[in-house]
Amino acid sequence: MEIVMAFVCGLLFMAAIYLILSKSLLRIIIGTGLLSHGAHLLILTMGGFKGSAPPVLSDGITDFVDPLPQALILTAIVISFGVTAFFLVLAYRAYQEIKTDDMTLMKGSEDNE
């Protein structure tokens, strides 16, 4: 199972890097979304898939999954959610102001030599 998940994470990273290296700003943001999905799945995988019951205390069950990676992922998800929301609004503002979403055109300024 860990092997399969490692390949899935690798595919997600591949797609993310391909998208981040593209020209359009929106594709780049989709790439960062995929990158954080890959990172979160990787934490889950690296914690191992031992145990069968969800980490909630109940009578007679001792075979829990590792609760720590789940807490880490929950933290990382809300953080990347906040950053992505900010990034999307910034991209919207930049589109209004600079009137392009092409990253190759977003360079230089008036006072550059």
Place this chain on the structure above:
Amino acid sequence: MNNFLLLPVIIPFFFGMLLIFGQKKLAYQRITTLLGLLLSILCAFGLVANVYENGPQTVTLGNWPAPFGITMVSDMVSALLVLTTLILTFFIVWYGFESIGKEREQFFYYPAVMFIIVGVNGAFTTGDIFNLFVFFEVLLMASYLLIVLGGEKAQLQESIKYILVNVISSAFFVITVAFLYSVVGTLNMADISQKIAEINQPGILTVIAVLFLLVFGMKAAIFPLYFWLPGAYSAPPIPVLALFGALLTKVGVYAITRTYTLFFTQEFAYTHELLLILSILTIVAGCIGALAHFDVKQIIIYNIVIAVGVILFGVAQMNEAGLEGAMFYLIHDMIIKAALFMLIGIVIYVTGTTNLRKMGGLMKTYPALGWFYLIAALGLAGVPPLSGFIGKLLIVQGGFEAGNIWTSVFILASSIVVLLSVMRIFIYAFWGEQGQLATHVEKKKYHRLFFPTMLLVIVSIFYGIGTEWLTPFIKQAANVLMDPSIYIDAVMKGGE
């Protein structure tokens, strides 16, 4: 009262929350910010004294035993950095009253400054690797707001790149923590250090060490990863630039120092050699940039890159003198970079341009500014009575002791380039014919900008002269870095 060490993190957080209310009332915003910073500075002084007397202070939140809860650790390294951070922020905020502009001040500028301090101080104080990630995100989120606040075209353009780079490096940080967790099975930094020593750092941990260098190097702007810094730092207004230049890259430097002295202490031949080579290349890249530009902001920005290289060169030696020098130089560099950015901010205000070629003859009209700039420039290069001398001396001594003769000579040679780059600003802007002057310079505003800057330069002079008094503190910090067992004992005993 062990919770005392949390105060430099909690007080700015509390005041930051208070500042969210009443955003249009300027007097309230300014007075509350200064009050919060003063209170935190007092607590930080108390913390340094406490750590000096009683050794590293730890508190594990929620009374959990040490490796299970989140531990906050304040050893001499972090206590000194926390104190420096707060003092610098105080001066930069004071300077900002006159230069940041009313619109920004009324739109959450002060809360953002407070939250960036929460993130920086938290990152210096934490003893948990995932908590370090969270504090990094706190300071990065606040820095995203500060870099884009105002919404000018250049700011929007550069902050997109800044955010993208930091999102990627944060994802790498999460991935690295995931790898580390799968190998050692713990997140507490002292516990990780013990586990790595037990399993004798196999190959996979060396890979993780390089990944950490990649993650923190992206924040600290080391050689192949500094590409984002010149563009991103040229966008925001001067007080924000001073805050970033003084604090943000130094958090990355601190994180590299901490992980490379606490975790990865078995495979020196690979990890620390890599750090050494990268630090030298960082200095080369910084020197080229500092000499190539005729823009005053860019010259000082590339000097940040050079200083990061010098500090990491000291860390890579892993001996007493090298680490002591790195600590001296780190604090010196935070102070002097803030002072230099504030000084060139005034130069830009009175001339109305950032282009060196258009400036000239300021010495006749603003002699005090010229002399203080000269002192700061000589301090940056490391001329003996001033602040940069002792750090670089110890770093070079450490380099010689570790047998890196040529690279140490190279560090000395890089000082000449640093001196040349800052003296060029002095010669072009202050000597010669009268150049361009801004159309309306208010004397009152100039004095209000100059006063905090002058005080900060005086602080840096005292830092240079008072080396004798500071040495015991810095020695204790270097001891903790040299001998991880002090840190581990403090955390593991504190948890009981």
